[in-house]
Amino acid sequence: MRCPYCDFLESKVIDSRRTEGDYEIRRRRECMECGHRFTTYEKVEELPLMVIKKDGAREIFERSKIINGLVRACEKRPVAYENLERLAEEIESQLRSQFDREVNSSYIGELVMEKLRKLDEVAYVRFASVYRQFSDVGNFLKELEKLVGNNGNGQ
Numbered sequence: 001m002r003c004p005y006c007d008f009l010e011s012k013v014i015d016s017r018r019t020e021g022d023y024e025i026r027r028r029r030e031c032m033e034c035g036h037r038f039t040t041y042e043k044v045e046e047l048p049l050m051v052i053k054k055d056g057a058r059e060i061f062e063r064s065k066i067i068n069g070l071v072r073a074c075e076k077r078p079v080a081y082e083n084l085e086r087l088a089e090e091i092e093s094q095l096r097s098q099f100d101r102e103v104n105s106s107y108i109g110e111l112v113m114e115k116l117r118k119l120d121e122v123a124y125v126r127f128a129s130v131y132r133q134f135s136d137v138g139n140f141l142k143e144l145e146k147l148v149g150n151n152g153n154g155q
Contacts, residue, residue, distance in 0.1 A: 001029060001040055008033035049095060050102045058102070061095070063088050066112060073127035079120050087115050121147060 001011050008031055015028040024043040030036070049061040070084040091111055095103055109131045117124040128143055 003031035003034060003036060004038055005036040006031060006034040011038075046096070047101065049099065051108065052102055052104050054105060061092070061103070063092050066091055066108070069112065069127065069130075070116065070123075073116060073123040073130075074120060077120050077123050079123065083119060087119060091115060117147075 002009055003011060010032040011029040012032060013027050014030050014037065017026045018024070019026055019041070024041050027040045027042060029038055029040060031038070050058045051061050052058055066088045067084055070087060071081075074084060091108070094111065095108065113124060113128055113131065116127055125143060125147065132139070132143070
């Protein structure tokens, strides 16, 4: 690792620690030439996961978009932000383990609804109403009936 102070190419690692979430390793280094200490971070380089939109366009997956949708759905609900972050992290992990490079946006939406339903049913209905673009009250009521019917079946 090149020293940021003197440009010397050799340094020794003094300390290594995992960062939060265990996605990076923080290394404290000391230059073998000038003795200055500096910090580096090491993480696995991930290939971008591409999302195929309904219109066929492709864009890079962004966890923040899932979090934003969850925050809107859970507005004024007793759901901690940490739970939404954890849910988004679970969704991203599942997508990366199931798909190599590309995933349909419809699959992501269904996955978000499945997990949100277990977290907060009101937020689930809010999310579903936007995601499924309910055109009238009848569609909305059908979704509510499915939700109530599944709860009556022990689910």
